[in-house]
Amino acid sequence: MHGLHNISRGAILIASSFVLLMNAYAADTKAPANDKQMIVSAMSAAPDKVAKGATIMAMEAGGKMRTLREGTNGFTCMPDNPATPGPDPMCMDKNAMEWVHAWIAHTAPPAGKVGFMYMLSGGTDASNTDPYATKPEPNNHWIKTGPHVMITGADASFYDNYPKSADPDTSVPYIMFAGTPYQHLMAPVK
Ligand SMILES: [Cu+2]
Numbered sequence: 001m002h003g004l005h006n007i008s009r010g011a012i013l014i015a016s017s018f019v020l021l022m023n024a025y026a027a028d029t030k031a032p033a034n035d036k037q038m039i040v041s042a043m044s045a046a047p048d049k050v051a052k053g054a055t056i057m058a059m060e061a062g063g064k065m066r067t068l069r070e071g072t073n074g075f076t077c078m079p080d081n082p083a084t085p086g087p088d089p090m091c092m093d094k095n096a097m098e099w100v101h102a103w104i105a106h107t108a109p110p111a112g113k114v115g116f117m118y119m120l121s122g123g124t125d126a127s128n129t130d131p132y133a134t135k136p137e138p139n140n141h142w143i144k145t146g147p148h149v150m151i152t153g154a155d156a157s158f159y160d161n162y163p164k165s166a167d168p169d170t171s172v173p174y175i176m177f178a179g180t181p182y183q184h185l186m187a188p189v190k
Pocket of ligand 1: 119124148149150186
């Protein structure tokens with residue numbers, strides 16, 4: 001009787017710590033969004049009229065892109081990436097899209113293709129020094145930037161005009177990922 005009592009107590013303890021573990025997991029993992037939610041998220045990155053004409057694409061596991069809606073104006077909007085802590089939807093022109101593809105694929109961005117990107121939904125956080133960091137670490141200079149636009153793929157001489165500190169003042173223009181193939185201008189709009 002005693003033995004059985006102990007076993008069931010143990011089972012309850014295991015079950016309740018499992019529930020705690022699952023709650024902790026749920027708390028720092030965003031629920032997967034459906035297509036409609038992803039379109040709303042993606043469109044929040046650009047001014048209304050730009051977002052309305054844009055193609056909407058979502059990144060699937062493994063970096064594969066899926067088209068949620070075809071557009072007409074040459075812009076592509078992508079919803080918040082749930083793998084990163086802050087909201088980071090973005091809307092970009094064709095050259096910036098090629099730049100993003102290069103970044104995801106760890107390849108060199110195409111030369112001579114300056115790109116433009118909106119990230120108007122704000123609250124974006126990222127490592128300012130590691131293009132592939134997904135969460136804050138002791139030495140990866142995790143920073144937050146409000147609503148901003150970005151210039152990608154410009155010549156080094158363009159980026160040399162702006163601060164390249166690892167811990168920049170994000171309320172004024174600065175260079176993210178300075179000194180890497182993915183350095184780009186971050187310019188706040190508010
Ligand atoms: Cu940005």
